[in-house]
Amino acid sequence: MSAVGALSAPSIPDLPGMDRFRGQVVHSAAWDPAIDVTGKRVALVGNGASANQIGPNIIDRVEHLTVMTRSPQWVTKAPKYGEHLSAGEIWTLENIEPYARWFRLRSMLAMNEAMRPNATLDPEYVARGMVNAGNEALKERLTEFMRQELGHRQDLLPLLVPDFPPGMKRMLRDNGWCRMFQRDNVELVASRAAAMDETGVLDDHGNHAAVDLVIFATGFKVARMVGSLSIEGSHGSLRDAWGEDDPRAYLGISVPGFPNMFILYGPNTNIGVGGSIFFQAEAQSQHIARIIRDAIQADATRVEVREEVYRRYNEDLDAALSTMIWALPTGSTWYRNSKGRVVANMPWTSQDYWDMNRTADLSHYNTTRRGSIRDHADDSRKAMADA
Secondary structure (H helix, E strand, O other), X not given: OEOOOOOOOEOOOOOOOHHHOOOEEEEHHHOOOOOOOOOOEEEEEOOOHHHHXXXXXXXXXOOEEEEEOOOOOOEEOOOOOOOOOOHHHHHHHHHOHHXXXXXXXXXXXXXXXXXXXXXEOOHHXXXXXXXXXXXXXXXXXXXXXXXXXXXXXXHHHHHHOOOOOOOOOXXXXXXXXHHHOOOOOEEEEOOOEEEEOOOEEEEXXXXXXXXXXXXXXXXXXXXXXXXXXXXXXXXXXXXXHXXXXXXXXXXXXEOOOOOOOOEOOOOOOEEOOOOOHHHHHHHHHHHHHHHHHHHHXXXXXXXXXXXXXXXXXHHHHHHHHOOEHHHOOOOOOOOEOOOOOEOOEEOOOHHHHHHHHHOOOHHHEEEEEHHHHXXXXXXXXXXXXXX
């Protein structure tokens, strides 16, 4: 059972000259607690969710922060970001179960139901290069929010406001990101990091930033899912089956040719329009547990998803994805692979996915019972003896 997840293998640019850099280099997912940013000149490479959390939290301590952005991101208001629950709220959640269940349901609905309409394609708007009316209204609200947050740095608005529709990439919950650029010790470099030398980083225009520390907030190798493991199946490796960046699975969990293998947070199980990854993991775990239970009761030692079940599921998946915003060939996003296929996101609601997993059916799997394995072993021994 693979539980390494989709966001586990850091994607670190292999920049020319990186080995010559005399300062410190770290990826956001492999942060060293011993690093002290106080008084240092720092390059923050990337401006996604990780950078959004890191930048505002170190800006008061660094001497200077250079933010290198490959592309802008949409930022949405999150007025209570980072606030702690009160003691009363914690006690209520821990001791009044109906309230805790209601609180969880409310959170799920607020994310799924509120965000999903803005990410569903309207053919009339798509013909004009847009998504739908709600998405256009959202774009205006987000642009105005970012305008207000930038204050006197309105010159940066064209560099920070994306040209792709909201929802195409992961939406950033504001952590003071735009407001941070009002500071005198922050510089926005609207180009990618291209190389490094002994003293700093060069962008793809040849401009040099002298720094002491480089923080790569450059995400993960999502499309190369389960890439940290070497898995051999009945007819080859998982890498052979998926290639470098084209993972598929039944419910994101099971792959033909790989018996007794299950995946948590696998292909197309990421929440693209809100929800809870914990809820996803629970649904997947329940499915796996039910299949294992039923296999044990059936005296089966080997279960493998049927090819036709896997194929039908992925046909339905592709059809549903074609109605969602990520299917538009606009803007780069880690949701898609190198060929443009969406490999990370799920097109359904969390409720839909929960229903799919709750009805786990062993008939969707080929099973090998204990007796058939024993008979096969006996036949093999007899054949060897005869030889």
